[in-house]
Amino acid sequence: MSKGSPGPTPGFLVWRLANKWRVAVDRAVAPLGLTHAQYSLVASLYGMHRTGDRPSQRQLADHTGMEALYVSKLARTLEAAGLIDRARDPRDPRAVQLALTEQGQAVTRQAIEVVQNLLRQLLEPLGGLDAPRTRAFTDELTALLDVPLAPSSAPTDERTKGTPP
Template identity: 60%
Template sequence: MRLTTPTTGHLVWRLSLKWRAAVDRTVKPLGLTQAQYSLLATLTGLVRRGVRPSQRELADHMGLEPLHVSKLARALEQAGLLTRPPDPDDPRAVRLDLTDRGHEVITEAIKLVRDLHEDLTANIGGPRSAGTRRFRATLQTLLGDQPTRGEAMTTARPVGGRDLNLAAAAARSLLTTLLEREGLDFIDYVVLRTVADQARPADALVSAITATAIASPDTARSVITKLTEAGRLTADAGLVDVTPVTRELVEHLTTDSTRAGDQLFAGIAPEDLDTAKRVLDTITARAAEIRATL
């Protein structure tokens, strides 16, 4: 079963993966991951405005699950980059603040990621171009995060990785809900869908999954083993394939997620979607080019 022309939602997802991988490589020398960078950069922006958010408030602001933010914050606390003092207004909560070392590291990281962002958006005029502002406005529409009345579009901050990640997270949450009903997670689904598209040897399947920047080779092999042991995949004659029941499940999930995606984009002007698709295609291609040089 060959996939048709990718939808805008699929391109948002792919672009988010490419951006995340590029940021991972950019901030790795500073001892950070993309997820840790996003947390520290967001916290930095709030701290500069005099806000010391609680862990839950930061999670809500970033559009992430509180448990995920908690794990990130604990790791950053252990690395000496932030503190988690008790919230004086709520003994069950903690607030987040940067240490001096945290300020130093994130300041350097922001400079590196800003340069990366300049490169990624060069083909559409750079971060402050009209094309980038239109793209950012489209992402805000998808996220339901519109500028307030009277806010000039020309003064909006340039679109960045956070906008892409939030849009991807919002779209992906629809699929996550469908997957959880079947006892699957996102990587499980990617593996099953890849195999449903074409049976292939295990090594070739691992390479295909790794190429999407979703999982490392070890993680891909572990997921393939898990799904095989669960009876969702077969490994006959050296080829990994889906069972007939699994193929029906993948087709059912694909249909349901496509229907949800159609509802997500309903009512958005076609010209806005066309602009978003062109920008996503450009940035996805540029991310691949830049990744090859890192």
């Protein structure tokens, strides 16, 4: 007989925190006409543009951790809203480059300010945005995110044990 867990698992807590953050950002950026996912895309695009990049959808997917197909869908929606431009990459006709429009830049600057204020509020229990506990928390999250995902494997049962995949 197995004993129950003494409390929530780290995975459950990360999942709950991610959901709490998503809901909070969704609510905060909704007045600007954005969702959390759209915000993640335009804010990343804004930051990449500031360093001189005009990323492809694939590069933006890699940067955000979103699936490329989802980034494509979000990009089309944001293009229809007049916030981004999508154009074929002259170096690779299969790739689509993304850039914020002037309207997109203005909305993104507002959204970044809103989310930064939210971040200050949500990190207050750790001492605030620049607190040592917040820096340590950020380092721990980064360490977890830096671990590559192992290729998925199907559970092994007695009938398939020892047989090649």
